[in-house]
Amino acid sequence: MDSLEPVADRELRSLEDKERALASRLRDLEIRYTGLRDLDLWLELIAVRLRIATAGLQGLGDGRREGSSSRDRAIREKALAAVHDLDELRLLNLSEDQKGTLREVPAYQEVRTLLERFVAEGGGALLDQREQDERKNRAVARALVESLRKFVAPEDQYRQVFKTEHLPPLLRRVVGFFWPILARENQADPPYGIEEGQEVLLRSERMKMPMSQAIYYLENELLPRIEEELIREPADPFLQRRKAIVQEKIQEYRSVRFLPRATPLNLEKGFYTDWLSQYTADGELLVTVDVPVEMLSGTNLDRLKVYVQNEVVRRLAGKGVCPKLDADYGFRKSLESGRRGSSRLPGSKLDFSRGFGALREAFPVLRRLEDRRQLQELVELLRAAGARKTGRLLEEQALRDRSSALPRRNLIPPTP
DSSP, X not given: OGGGSOHHHHHHHHHHHHHHHHHHHHHHHHHHTTSOOOHHHHXXXXXXXXXXXXXXXXXXXXXXXXXXXXXXXXXXXXXXXXHHHHHHHHHSOOOHHHHHHHHHOHHHHHHHHHHHHHIIIIIHHHHTOOOOOHHHHHHHHHHHHHHHHHHOSOTTOOXXXXXXXXXXXXXXXXXXXXXXXXXXXXOOOSOOSOOTTOOOEEEESOEEEEHHHHHHHIIIIIHHHHHHHHHHOTTOHHHHHHHHHHHHHHHHHHHOOOOOOOOSSOOOTTTIIIIIIOBOXXXXXXXXXXXXXXXXXXXXXXXXXXXXXXXXXXXXXXXTSOHHHHHHHHHHHSGGGGGGOOSSOGGGGSOHHHHXXXXXXXXXXXXXXXXXXXXXHHHHHHHHHOHHHHHHHHHHHHHHOOTTTTTTSOSSOOOO
16 A cells, blocks of 8 residues: 555655654753753754655645645644744854854755755745734733833942942951952942943853753763774773773762752842752752853843843743743643743743744744844833833834744844
């Protein structure tokens, strides 16, 4: 019976089976190793989805009616999943050396070629179809304005209550004894932070990562590399010692037993979890691994962008605006989420990056938060015109943002 099946259908079925297998492997890796992403598997999954979408597009023929068939919806679903993943990959917080490596990966160039082919064969029209819901657009515009208003006041402009070096000698010694860090002498005057154009490149020979990721890296990346070098130079004492140290470190990490830390406070990710508690947001111990890394320092505008995006996601989660975001919110609230969720404060456990990506895909007005110039213009408009006028303008803009305008001016994401 299989021999009578058209070759194109057999190939499409094979691609769909491969997609399910890759998606399952990626999901298992992410759950088991606290958000770990395998870039090779991820790019392979994107490529498979684009091949499925292109094959389906070719099978429709020239006489199809846009958006009318279930096959149209299936093609659009696969293509949007691929575009969303590629966009998410571009926006990942990669180190500068990793960005350079990604540009040279053949799989990344292949994905971009497949996407260009899909668009050239008419797939762009399917990607541009969106449901225009006035109620949802208003809700998104209001959430954006309220999030901007919450963080629009410069947080680097505060003034010191007193200058420690100007206090009387006795009080100066008392303050210096009890608050040597918070009230140190000769502090610089505001503004603080890093302004636009003053970003610097930071380098470190080590980085922190969750223990499960550290074990995975040592076992699957570093140890095999050392063993390959030992095959070429078996008598090298340095390599032998290095291999023994790595094996001891793996054994040590595997023997560690820890209790997830409690969360009496809910501060922003990356501050409370990384610097104070030394645990991830999911309660896993952070360890230091000898992995060189280069990162840009970021600026005050970058920090504002992250704050606003996260706040928009929090405000719209569970509100019936975005099905993908609502599904993640429901998962975080359920018992099945385990340490990855919270029945008391599920909004603090959301995957903010993916949540904002889903919102941005459905509501083009949110793409203004990713453009530095437009974000700065929004901030200045809010300060000058107030929240009410800014909200009205954004609601009007959200309704005017058709699929062919702002969101899809460039279907091919730029190289990171």
